[in-house]
């Protein structure tokens with residue numbers, strides 16, 4: 220069971236790197252490079268201190284052959300821990316030139332090219348070899364699940380070329396290794412939930428094959444998971460955009476995706492602890508939403524005119540709690556959107572869909588992401604996604620009648636599919652659904668302002684609608 224802490228023998232050739240190996244100059248090089256990474260969460264805040272938490276030499280640098288160094292570094296503010304995989308070579312071949320991080324000027328790595336190891340097939344092949352050999356290596360521990368199956372011999376690794384919160388490497392279209400970037404002590408829900416669902420035999424998640432984590436002395440942190448690569452699939456976002464471009468129906472796929480979501484929720488409720496969100500907890504949930512709204516409003520002025528109206532939505536949720544109403548809570552996906560659902564074929568059958576990336580919203584603390592929550596949280600996430608997709612259709616601005624009709628039809632189909640599979644129609648929890656949808660739209664405003672300013676109008680238009688007193692229930 221992946222929860223860390225199992226004692227395993229060290230692998231032969233283990234190297235623990237002394238802290239002085241990673242010189243201040245090497246850390247300075249990383250410090251200049253880090254803020255430009257897509258996955259770096261602290262954008263917009265200057266780094267005051269970057270310190271080494273742990274370093275493991277996965278492959279010693281020998282001058283003639285590349286080295287691989289695994290680092291955990293602490294970045295302040297706010298004290299986040301990041302996982303880095305550094306390649307070390309004397310000189311970089313042209314194809315690796317874009318991967319250069321920098322050249323330290325002091326210490327044992329002085330003058331070498333330090334680069335993103337994930338871009339180097341020689342080094343990512345080595346990571347796969349490590350996963351094939353369970354055991355510990357320095358501050359790292361490699362484990363396999365009962366489903367371990369080595370990918371075909373010598374699969375060619377390639378880094379996934381996508382805008383991601385983490386980083387992934389695909390091995391010969393057979394397996395995908397996801398490396399978490401911002402890592403906290405504790406099991407990552409992406410491993411915990413897919414493992415629990417796979418043990419039930421769920422066909423709706425890629426069953427983990429292997430994983431690796433840091434050792435207890437630096438906090439058991441899940442660092443990476445190897446899963447089967449679902450070649451030949453498209454994600455729900457691509458499918459929705461394709462349907463929009465062709466003027467084709469998407470409601471059958473949305474309905475099937477609703478059914479899949481319900482099955483996954485049922486599986487999670489059976490496999491992992493559930494709970495009841497008591498009245499006071501519900502009130503605290505509403506306070507959390509209001510707090511995130513204030514924080515987002517402080518960062519994005521365009522949100523401020525809607526503040527008072529949106530707070531009313533959160534007050535309505537708190538009022539449910541004040542009336543002592545308890546709500547069923549369970550483990551959920553936590554960041555569900557169309558891009559997190561992969562389909563074979565057109566996605567019109569519930570069995571076509573696989574859900575991925577159960578990590579939750581990367582910005583939330585792990586303890587919060589692992590807490591049981593109402594399923595409406597996920598459903599609201601997917602409803603927002605139909606809204607996003609609608610804005611990408613031909614001649615479909617966020618407010619156009621065509622976009623609104625497309626979103627409404629697919630949101631309704633998704634909820635109907637969900638209800639059909641588990642007998643519980645999410646639209647019946649209108650206050651809850653609306654509060655979660657508002658919370659998600661506020662999150663998206665901040666997310667887009669930081670990552671894709673050109674898309675800010677999409678969540679802002681939703682905020683405008685959600686703030687309007689006459690706006691209809693969520694779906």
Ligand SMILES: Nc1ncnc2c1ncn2[C@@H]1O[C@H](COP(=O)(O)OP(=O)(O)O)[C@@H](O)[C@H]1O
Nearest residue numbers: 383384385386395425446447448449558575576
């Ligand atoms: N098992 C898989 N099979 C095929 N593609 C996958 C698989 N897992 C992830 N992907 C692809 O990788 C992308 C990023 O994966 P994801 O888990 O969402 O990472 P992140 O947390 O970095 O966003 C997905 O959008 C999908 O295109």
Ligand SMILES: O=P(O)(O)O[C@H]1O[C@H](CO)[C@@H](O[C@H]2O[C@H](CO)[C@@H](O)[C@H](O)[C@H]2O)[C@H](O)[C@H]1O
Nearest residue numbers: 383384554556557558576580603604607663666
């Ligand atoms: O997939 P991630 O875990 O990295 O999630 C983050 O990035 C998503 C964008 O890729 C972002 O999703 C938002 O944009 C989607 C379209 O690109 C849309 O379908 C989603 O509904 C919308 O929330 C997600 O919020 C963020 O956490």
